[in-house]
Amino acid sequence: MLDARVWLLWALSLLLIASYARNPLYGIVLLLTTLVVGSVCAPDREGPRMPLSPLRFALIAIPLAALFNALTVRLGETVLLQLPTWLPLVGGPVTGEGLVFGATNGLILTVIFSSFAVFNRVIPVRDLIKLTPRAFHESGVVLSIALTFIPQTTRSLQRIREAQAVRGHRVRGLRDWLPIIVPLLVSGLERAIGLAEAMVARGYGAVADAGQPVRNQLFLALGLLALLGGWLGYLFMPAQRGIAAGFALAGAVLLVAVLWLAGRSTVHSVYRQRRWRVQDTLALGGCTLALAVALTQRGALYYAPYPRLAWPAFDPLIGLGLLGLLLPAFLPLDEEERL
Amino acid sequence: MIHLEQLSYTYPDADRPALSAVTLDIAEGEFVLVAGASGAGKSTLLRCLNGLVPHFSGGALGGRINVAGYDPVAAGPHILSRVVGFVFQDPEAQFVLDQVEDEIAFALENAAVPPAEMRLRVEEVLHLLDLTALRDRSPEALSGGEKQRVAIAAALALRPRILMLDEPTSQLDPQSAEEVLHALVRLNQDLGLTVILVEQRLERVLPYIDRLIYLPTDAPVISGPPREVLRQIPLTPPLITLGKALGWEPLPLTIKEGRAFARQAALSAEVRVCPPDPGEEALRVDTLSFAYNGAAALNEVSLSVGDGELVALMGRNGSGKTTLLKCIVGLLRPGQGDVRLSGQSLKGQTTAEICRKVGYLPQTPDDLLFADTVADELSVTLRNHGLLGRPPIGVSDLLTRLGLEGQRTRYPRDLSVGQRQRVALGAITVTRPRLLLLDEPTRGLDYQAKRDLVRLLREWQAEGTAILLVTHDVELVAEAAERVVLLSGGQIVADATPQVLASSPLFAPQIARLFPSHRWLTVDDALSALCPEAPAPHET
Numbered sequence: 001m002l003d004a005r006v007w008l009l010w011a012l013s014l015l016l017i018a019s020y021a022r023n024p025l026y027g028i029v030l031l032l033t034t035l036v037v038g039s040v041c042a043p044d045r046e047g048p049r050m051p052l053s054p055l056r057f058a059l060i061a062i063p064l065a066a067l068f069n070a071l072t073v074r075l076g077e078t079v080l081l082q083l084p085t086w087l088p089l090v091g092g093p094v095t096g097e098g099l100v101f102g103a104t105n106g107l108i109l110t111v112i113f114s115s116f117a118v119f120n121r122v123i124p125v126r127d128l129i130k131l132t133p134r135a136f137h138e139s140g141v142v143l144s145i146a147l148t149f150i151p152q153t154t155r156s157l158q159r160i161r162e163a164q165a166v167r168g169h170r171v172r173g174l175r176d177w178l179p180i181i182v183p184l185l186v187s188g189l190e191r192a193i194g195l196a197e198a199m200v201a202r203g204y205g206a207v208a209d210a211g212q213p214v215r216n217q218l219f220l221a222l223g224l225l226a227l228l229g230g231w232l233g234y235l236f237m238p239a240q241r242g243i244a245a246g247f248a249l250a251g252a253v254l255l256v257a258v259l260w261l262a263g264r265s266t267v268h269s270v271y272r273q274r275r276w277r278v279q280d281t282l283a284l285g286g287c288t289l290a291l292a293v294a295l296t297q298r299g300a301l302y303y304a305p306y307p308r309l310a311w312p313a314f315d316p317l318i319g320l321g322l323l324g325l326l327l328p329a330f331l332p333l334d335e336e337e338r339l
Numbered sequence: 340m341i342h343l344e345q346l347s348y349t350y351p352d353a354d355r356p357a358l359s360a361v362t363l364d365i366a367e368g369e370f371v372l373v374a375g376a377s378g379a380g381k382s383t384l385l386r387c388l389n390g391l392v393p394h395f396s397g398g399a400l401g402g403r404i405n406v407a408g409y410d411p412v413a414a415g416p417h418i419l420s421r422v423v424g425f426v427f428q429d430p431e432a433q434f435v436l437d438q439v440e441d442e443i444a445f446a447l448e449n450a451a452v453p454p455a456e457m458r459l460r461v462e463e464v465l466h467l468l469d470l471t472a473l474r475d476r477s478p479e480a481l482s483g484g485e486k487q488r489v490a491i492a493a494a495l496a497l498r499p500r501i502l503m504l505d506e507p508t509s510q511l512d513p514q515s516a517e518e519v520l521h522a523l524v525r526l527n528q529d530l531g532l533t534v535i536l537v538e539q540r541l542e543r544v545l546p547y548i549d550r551l552i553y554l555p556t557d558a559p560v561i562s563g564p565p566r567e568v569l570r571q572i573p574l575t576p577p578l579i580t581l582g583k584a585l586g587w588e589p590l591p592l593t594i595k596e597g598r599a600f601a602r603q604a605a606l607s608a609e610v611r612v613c614p615p616d617p618g619e620e621a622l623r624v625d626t627l628s629f630a631y632n633g634a635a636a637l638n639e640v641s642l643s644v645g646d647g648e649l650v651a652l653m654g655r656n657g658s659g660k661t662t663l664l665k666c667i668v669g670l671l672r673p674g675q676g677d678v679r680l681s682g683q684s685l686k687g688q689t690t691a692e693i694c695r696k697v698g699y700l701p702q703t704p705d706d707l708l709f710a711d712t713v714a715d716e717l718s719v720t721l722r723n724h725g726l727l728g729r730p731p732i733g734v735s736d737l738l739t740r741l742g743l744e745g746q747r748t749r750y751p752r753d754l755s756v757g758q759r760q761r762v763a764l765g766a767i768t769v770t771r772p773r774l775l776l777l778d779e780p781t782r783g784l785d786y787q788a789k790r791d792l793v794r795l796l797r798e799w800q801a802e803g804t805a806i807l808l809v810t811h812d813v814e815l816v817a818e819a820a821e822r823v824v825l826l827s828g829g830q831i832v833a834d835a836t837p838q839v840l841a842s843s844p845l846f847a848p849q850i851a852r853l854f855p856s857h858r859w860l861t862v863d864d865a866l867s868a869l870c871p872e873a874p875a876p877h878e879t
Binding site: 125163269272 | 432
């Protein structure tokens with residue numbers, strides 16, 4: 001297992017690169033990368049937390065995006081068919097270029113979805129909690145519980161639908177959802193209360209009861225004010241940009257300091273403290289390489305089929321650079337250190 | 340260890356106290372069972388001991404509590420979490436993380452236990468509860484008994500001196516329940532941990548306990564050694580009922596103790612085995628097979644239920660019982676085979692159409708309830724089927740039969756477990772189905788509610804309704820069923836009279852274990868053979 005922070009960087013890099021890339025060939029490279037990394041690195045965790053597989057997402061997203069773009073964009077020279085102009089919004093020529101550009105967008109969406117699906121699957125809930133700053137430890141726990149609540153709610157929805165179906169219930173209109181929504185909400189609420197009781201009975205939040213000192217709250221407010229004021233000043237007072245930037249910077253520093261202080265005062269210990277290892281450095285390097293290539297070659301990543309469809313250019317060196325993101329799949333996974 | 344003095348507690352907005360003037364003492368290292376009808380305040384009592392009541396629930400509390408030197412009311416549940424471990428009824432509802440090991444460490448992390456110490460403690464409880472092989476699994480994917488053991492391990496990680504469990508086995512099949520109970524007995528005997536357990540099925544626990552606390556609904560609490568308390572209380576498992584009726588002294592608590600008496604008492608009396616006399620065939624299932632994504636769940640299952648016959652469908656969790664019921668009502672479409680209702684194939688009919696003729700009670704009856712009043716709950720079903728103008732059975736009549744006429748205008752979810760289940764039963768039988776399918780109807784019911792249910796089923800049977808009952812409750816089957824179908828791995832392994840249970844090591848009821856050479860199953864069987872003139876201990 002790699003460090004959770006490396007995985008976070010991996011997912012963010014993919015997000016960033018995907019947001020630049022409109023070249024379908026690079027898009028395919030990225031998609032394959034996420035799929036390979038996902039199948040190699042995601043341990044056989046029971047009960048996937050993602051309701052939709054990336055491939056299924058692609059089957060929906062790509063045709064939909066292609067259709068939408070083709071029907072709404074009038075650019076391009078390869079006219080496939082002419083829709084009557086009196087039709088609102090969609091009337092006019094439907095071009096092959098529009099279709100291709102839309103499909104590429106769908107592909108990029110799939111890449112983003114797939115990278116999050118992988119991130120979601122490789123990171124156990126405990127590491128998600130660890131990714132949150134220490135000052136927010138409690139909120140991190142709550143957030144991760146919300147994540148585990150999703151599959152449970154899906155299951156009770158299924159159960160309740162069946163229970164209502166056996167008394168002859170059929171969903172025809174909006175009102176017919178009432179017999180399903182009411183038990184779902186009530187059972188969800190009951191489960192939430194039960195979990196809250198169970199957590200309190202296990203001493204959750206016991207040590208954090210002291211509360212944050214007033215000083216911290218004051219500094220937090222000041223920091224936010226400075227950051228916001230500086231940012232506004234930067235935007236609207238071009239003459240004093242330097243001063244405004246200084247303000248924003250000071251605010252940011254103050255915020256980080258307060259969070260660090262607050263984090264020190266929340267007491268809890270960590271069960272699996274893992275050391276930074278060579279594999280982490282290598283994976284980090286891979287991400288950095290891909291990021292560097294993408295940021296320097298932004299132009300090459302972009303491809304527009306307009307005005308006339310042409311085969312997109314593919315630079316093997318850039319492709320190779322992007323493969324840095326594939327590195328997590330090839331790092332030896334040794335038995336996890338527990339301390 | 341625990342000392343209660345005149346403890347009274349009233350929930351906010353409640354008109355009568357949940358606990359009144361409870362005075363109790365529990366010594367260190369005792370294994371204590373808390374019994375009582377549902378609604379008698381068993382869970383409330385446990386929650387008072389670790390401060391969840393009143394810190395979590397609000398309400399008014401009077402009297403004094405002392406738990407291992409702490410006052411839970413003053414200290415609150417956070418502090419008490421170091422002294423008292425708490426395990427809840429539904430194992431799934433208490434998990435926070437998605438790996439067994441992390442789940443156990445969760446409480447330790449929050450208590451800021453240093454990592455080295457934490458590692459030791461996690462290892463310790465993993466061994467104690469035999470979970471080492473499951474350490475990397477997700478709690479969600481474990482079996483019911485394993486889940487509950489994880490919950491116990493998580494509660495023990497903080498090394499409490501008292502472990503409290505609120506009906507920890509009510510959702511488990513008998514084997515898993517056994518597994519959990521054995522773990523508790525070991526903890527109590529080897530570590531001297533004080534264990535306080537709330538449980539409906541006394542017969543499972545009686546052999547192990549030192550003290551029985553009985554909470555009546557409106558009388559002072561009775562607490563003491565199990566034999567003494569059992570003499571004074573109405574809820575008694577078959578063995579105790581028989582022992583009391585035959586005047587066995589000292590009252591046997593285990594089957595082994597009971598056998599000594601049974602050997603002397605047993606005559607050569609043979610019980611009548613009335614050959615079942617099924618009426619016309621109400622339900623016929625023909626070579627039905629079903630697979631979930633390629634994994635076979637039912638394999639060529641064939642069975643039939645006659646009019647007025649009650650057939651029990653038994654088997655371990657995951658043996659395909661619920662799947663079979665769902666296939667019958669069309670919630671699942673079988674890959675092969677046919678279901679016939681009074682000779683008519685159900686192929687091609689929608690679930691709604693089938694359910695006009697078949698009443699199906701799902702495992703969680705609460706899933707049905709959403710209306711504002713009990714009566715509405717019944718009329719919704721009628722409206723769904725377009726029968727509101729001409730109901731096959733009067734709503735008032737049905738409510739009276741269900742014993743709910745006083746609750747007509749109440750909000751269904753405010754009722755007790757037994758009542759809620761009867762509302763759900765009403766909602767599915769208001770179409771007057773000729774066939775009833777019940778999925779574990781006795782889960783979470785106390786003895787009284789169970790007796791009411793059996794009486795209700797008998798009445799329906801007498802009117803010719805065919806009943807197919809999925810259950811783990813062997814005593815219920817012994818008492819009510821004409822025929823038992825055993826399912827294992829999606830296949831029928833037995834289809835016979837309930838006497839087949841007598842020789843089964845997994846499913847034998849207490850009386851059958853007591854008199855292994857006879858074919859008796861229930862207290863009534865044994866009593867009518869042993870002393871024909873004795874009055875029945877309770878009417879069913």
